Amino acid sequence: MTQQSYTSKSIQVLEGLDAVRMRPGMYIGTTGQRGLHHLLWEIVDNAIDEAASGFCDEIIITLHKDGSASVWDNGRGLPVDPHPTLGIPGLQVIFTHLHAGGKFGHQNYEYSGGLHGVGASVVNALSKWMVVDSYRDWEHWQMRFETVYNKKEDKIHSGVPATPLTKVGNTRKRGSYVRFLPDEDVFDDISFNPEIVSRRLRELAYLNKGTKIIFVDEKSGEPSEEFLYDGGIVDYVKVLNEDKSALNDIPIYLAGSKDGVVCEVAIQYTDAYAESVYSYVNSIPTPQGGSHETGFRSAVTKSLNEYARRSGHLKEKDNNLAGEDYREGMTAVLTVKVKNPQFEGQTKGRLGNTEVRPVIENIVLETLGAYLENLNNTDTANNIVLKAIKASKVREAARKARDVERAKNDLEAAPLVGKLSSATGRNPKENELFIVEGDSAGGSAKQGRDRRFQAILPLRGKPLNVEKKRIDQVLGNEEFRSIITALGTNIDESFSLDGLKYDKVIILSDADQDGAHIRAILLTFFYRYMRELIANGHVYIGMPPLYLVKYGDKAIYAYNDKELEQIIPKDRKYTIQRYKGLGEMNPEQLWDTTMNPATRKLMRVELTDAAQEDRIISVLMGDKVEPRRDYISKHADFYRPDNFVIPS
Ligand code: 1YM
Numbered sequence: 001m002t003q004q005s006y007t008s009k010s011i012q013v014l015e016g017l018d019a020v021r022m023r024p025g026m027y028i029g030t031t032g033q034r035g036l037h038h039l040l041w042e043i044v045d046n047a048i049d050e051a052a053s054g055f056c057d058e059i060i061i062t063l064h065k066d067g068s069a070s071v072w073d074n075g076r077g078l079p080v081d082p083h084p085t086l087g088i089p090g091l092q093v094i095f096t097h098l099h100a101g102g103k104f105g106h107q108n109y110e111y112s113g114g115l116h117g118v119g120a121s122v123v124n125a126l127s128k129w130m131v132v133d134s135y136r137d138w139e140h141w142q143m144r145f146e147t148v149y150n151k152k153e154d155k156i157h158s159g160v161p162a163t164p165l166t167k168v169g170n171t172r173k174r175g176s177y178v179r180f181l182p183d184e185d186v187f188d189d190i191s192f193n194p195e196i197v198s199r200r201l202r203e204l205a206y207l208n209k210g211t212k213i214i215f216v217d218e219k220s221g222e223p224s225e226e227f228l229y230d231g232g233i234v235d236y237v238k239v240l241n242e243d244k245s246a247l248n249d250i251p252i253y254l255a256g257s258k259d260g261v262v263c264e265v266a267i268q269y270t271d272a273y274a275e276s277v278y279s280y281v282n283s284i285p286t287p288q289g290g291s292h293e294t295g296f297r298s299a300v301t302k303s304l305n306e307y308a309r310r311s312g313h314l315k316e317k318d319n320n321l322a323g324e325d326y327r328e329g330m331t332a333v334l335t336v337k338v339k340n341p342q343f344e345g346q347t348k349g350r351l352g353n354t355e356v357r358p359v360i361e362n363i364v365l366e367t368l369g370a371y372l373e374n375l376n377n378t379d380t381a382n383n384i385v386l387k388a389i390k391a392s393k394v395r396e397a398a399r400k401a402r403d404v405e406r407a408k409n410d411l412e413a414a415p416l417v418g419k420l421s422s423a424t425g426r427n428p429k430e431n432e433l434f435i436v437e438g439d440s441a442g443g444s445a446k447q448g449r450d451r452r453f454q455a456i457l458p459l460r461g462k463p464l465n466v467e468k469k470r471i472d473q474v475l476g477n478e479e480f481r482s483i484i485t486a487l488g489t490n491i492d493e494s495f496s497l498d499g500l501k502y503d504k505v506i507i508l509s510d511a512d513q514d515g516a517h518i519r520a521i522l523l524t525f526f527y528r529y530m531r532e533l534i535a536n537g538h539v540y541i542g543m544p545p546l547y548l549v550k551y552g553d554k555a556i557y558a559y560n561d562k563e564l565e566q567i568i569p570k571d572r573k574y575t576i577q578r579y580k581g582l583g584e585m586n587p588e589q590l591w592d593t594t595m596n597p598a599t600r601k602l603m604r605v606e607l608t609d610a611a612q613e614d615r616i617i618s619v620l621m622g623d624k625v626e627p628r629r630d631y632i633s634k635h636a637d638f639y640r641p642d643n644f645v646i647p648s
Contacts, residue, residue, distance in 0.1 A: 016098045017159040020125035021147070024186055027122045036187050037196055039123045043071045043178050046120060048204060048283065050075035051211040056175070061201060062216040063192050070179035077136025078176045080165060089165045091134055091143060095124045096159060123180060124159035126187075130180040133168075140171040147183055158183070194220060202227045206236035207283050207335055233266040233333040240278070240331050244270035247329070247387065248380040252371055256363035261356060262337040263363045265296065267330060269384055273470050274528060275327035280335040281343075281351050287608050288535065290344070290351030292336045295360030301326055303368040308385045321388050328391040336360060346535070347606055398472040402494075420486050421446050423455045433457060433486060433502040434542065434595070437509040437518050441582035441590070445508065448587030449595055455502070457486050462518055466525045480525060491529040497536060505533065506602065508542040508594065510581040523605065535607050543601040544585070544594045548577040557593050559601060 020027050028035040040061070047059045056075030063069050079090035086093055098121050124130045130145045146162040149155075182190040194217045202225075205213045209232025216224040229235040237251045247269035254265040279286045279293050286292070301323035308314040308321065342352035372381045423431050430453045436442045442458025449456060463479040471492060474480050484491055488499040507522050509515035519541065526534055533539055545557035549567050551574035558564035568574060579585060585593070594600050 017096065017121060017125035018155075018157055020098070020122050021156070021158040021183070021186060024126055028126070031187050033189070033193060033196075036182055036190060037192065037200075039126060039180070039182055040069050040071075040192065040197065041200065042120060042123050043069075043180075044201075044204070045283075046178075047071050047073035047075070047176070048208055048211070050176070051208055057210060058212045058214070060214045060216065061197065063194060063197065063219050064179070065218050066181065067190055068179055068181040069192055070177065072175060072177045074173075074175040076176075077174055078132065078134040080134055080136060080139075080141045089143075091132060091141070091165055092161065095120050095130065095132060095143075095145060096161070097121055120178070121159065123178075126158070126183055127180040128183045129162070130159070130178065132179075133177040135171050135173040135175045135177075138170055138172070140168040140173070142166055142168050194222075198225055201225075203285075204283060205229050206233060206333075207280060208232070209235075233264060233335060236278075236333050237266040237268045237331055240276065240333075241268050241270050244272050246270050247383050252368070252377075252380070254364060254367035254371065256367050258359050258363055259355075260339055261359045261363075263292075263360055264335050265332060265364065265367075267300075267332045269387065270329050270331060272329050272331075272467065274467060275324070275329070276331045277327075278331075278333045279351075280333075281338055281341050283335070284341075284343070285608070286343075286349055286351050288345050288347075288350035291353055291355075291357040292334060292338075292351050292360050295357040296332075296334050296364055297323055297327070298357075299361045299364035299368060300330075303365055303372060304385060304388065306369070307372040307381055308388075311382065311385070313382070313385045313389065321392050322395070325388040325391040325395065326384070329387065334360075346537070347608055349607060394470060398470060401472045402475060419458055419482055421449075421451075421456045423451060423453050425452045427453070428501050429503050431455065431502045432504040432506060434506045434508050435459060435483065435522065436582070437515055438581070438583060441508070441510075441585075444582070444585060444587045444590045445595065446587075448589075448591035450591075454595065455486070457482060459518070462514070463521050463525070465521050466528060471529070474525070474529065483525075487530075487533075489530060489533065495530055495532060497532055500533070500538070503538065504540050504602075505538050506540045506542045508544070508582060510583075511544060511546055512580060515581075526605075527607075531607070534605055537604055537606075539605040541603045541605060542594050543603060544579065544582055544590075546579060548579070548589075550575045550577075 024031050024035065028038040044059070044061060047056065050056045050073050051059065056073045058074045060072040061069070062072075078094065081090060082088060083090050083093045086097075098119055124145050127145070128147050132143050132145075134141045142163075143165040144162045145159050147156060147158040148160050148162075150157055184190050194215075197217075198215050201213050201215050205211060205227030206229050209229055212226065212228040214224055214226050231238075234251045234253050251266045251268040254263075254267075256263055277289070277293060277296070279289060279296075281290075281292060301321075304326045305314070305320045314320070336351075336356065338351070338353060338356055340353070344350045344352040371377055425431060432453060433455045434445055434449070434457065436445050436456055436458050439458050439460060442456055445456045445458075459479055464474065464477045466474055466480075475484075475491075486501070487505065488501040489495050489497060490499065505526075507519050509518045523534075523539075526539055543559055545559050546561075547558040547564050547567075549556050549558060549564070551569050551572055556567050558567050564576070568576075582590065582594075592599055
């Protein structure tokens with residue numbers, strides 16, 4: 001059979017894949033950077049599943065110079081025998097039939113990612129070409145798929161077999177290898193971001209202990225990275241807490257399974273005030289929590305209250321301590337495997353399955369109960385309870401301080417928003433608040449703005465770093481108080497969107513390290529105390545241009561180095577001005593580049609970005625990322641093109 005006839009014969013069965021190419025968004029969300037990376041995660045997930053089933057312990061991900069990506073695992077190899085009903089090789093089914101994994105579905109495939117679990121066939125459908133190798137039962141098999149143009153039909157067909165499944169020879173290797181080139185006609189940009197890839201692989205290595213994950217970036221030529229954590233999430237928690245001092249040096253590790261739900265937890269307490277729970281469902285982060293987190297939290301409170309009574313820390317007359325007291329300074333990683341995960345929320349960051357809550361609660365009650373009863377752990381148990389008792393007292397005091405503060409706000413709101421230049425219009429659905437770094441930029445913004453709907457709040461110097469502060473200290477800080485009163489939402493438990501006076505809250509800071517740091521502090525503040533503000537899409541980052549290029553009578557702004565390169569004329573004289581800060585722009589320029597809704601660039605902050613802010617910094621980008629500020633500005637993850645929102 002010639003290749004051509006093989007190809008044309010195969011086209012009929014591939015209409016499903018054509019549908020994917022027609023509406024990629026339905027399968028992978030976006031055709032931006034996120035969607036592009038979904039392709040890779042899809043293949044990586046299959047390798048991870050093979051590792052989770054105990055058949056492989058090494059996975060290699062490579063970004064190739066030609067723009068393709070590949071994944072290798074040393075597992076059983078993809079099945080090559082004929083599919084029982086379709087009669088074509090299993091491998092071909094997996095890569096040409098939507099949701100093929102389910103049809104083969106053995107026990108091992110019960111815990112697929114859900115969000116990513118759209119099937120390897122979707123990756124094939126959205127690739128220019130794909131080559132799959134299976135090393136199985138001492139035989140090496142290969143098959144190639146291509147996206148082809150059919151002249152007769154004047155149609156493009158995607159994921160078409162370009163060769164039959166072919167035996168290459170005998171082999172002593174075992175494993176699967178998939179290499180593909182994303183289709184440049186589908187995606188805005190087909191370059192994988194090595195930072196995103198590396199971070200996710202590190203995370204997967206933490207979540208799948210004992211699996212060695214190697215990342216090779218042939219494009220950059222950087223040395224390859226190897227992630228292997230024999231301690232799994234226990235190692236993860238330790239690294240998260242690396243620069244805090246721990247109350248229990250050895251994290252509490254709990255594991256159990258019940259009713260088909262598998263659960264693992266690592267807990268370590270530190271001297272921080274915040275609670276940090278990093279939860280995952282089938283290896284997918286759930287930054288907005290959900291039923292698994294609810295079950296976990298409730299079990300922690302119950303077990304510790306029980307212990308506090310049994311050990312005499314709480315007397316009969318005493319009330320139980322509140323959950324938040326037991327969670328102060330707690331860092332926990334919670335990972336669960338669930339059969340049919342329902343991811344909810346705008347960004348699918350929350351687990352919805354209600355049946356999971358009692359199951360996790362039971363597992364944690366049982367295993368944490370046993371931990372606390374074990375005499376080897378008495379010191380840790382007592383320290384946790386003593387810390388919680390202290391937290392409870394502080395919380396009471398803070399509540400009183402806050403009541404005073406609230407009363408004060410009600411009485412004399414004006415003095416607190418003294419620095420605020422309000423908008424003249426009063427429509428919260430239209431109004432925008434710019435939080436601007438520095439008085440001088442604040443001045444320009446004030447002059448340049450459209451005062452009918454834009455308000456300006458200049459920040460003097462750096463705001464207090466909220467991470468290690470209690471709420472009463474945050475409330476005592478003038479900068480934060482003016483933000484809170486300007487927004488009208490109150491904070492923490494008292495937060496309510498009803499009072500919100502602005503539809504968009506726009507952080508405007510310099511494009512330098514200090515600016516990045518200020519932005520990080522503000523985002524951490526919103527994340528910790530006004531999470532709903534981010535979750536509902538009200539927080540934005542203003543993107544001032546980095547350069548102004550002038551030639552002839554033209555003046556063009558560039559927002560990054562790539563744009564700069566494109567703008568610079570090849571054939572004539574030009575000048576470049578690099579903006580070091582917002583303060584260097586006059587009011588008119590600031591309006592044109594950063595404030596005018598018709599021309600500015602804004603980026604909406606998503607909950608995952610904000611949640612990542614602290615974990616990226618402390619863990620996922622590397623073992624040592626000092627100094628921090630360098631990191632924030634260098635790895636400007638916030639400048640992901642995917643997140644650009646250019647409102648009309
Ligand atoms: C580079 C990506 O896909 N590895 C991989 C996938 C499978 C298997 C092994 C596998 C699974 C089973 C039996 C089973 C897949 N199998 C299927 C299907 N790496 C990569 N390694 N034999 C091999 O689950 O019973 C889908 S993926 F559909 F056959 F189950």
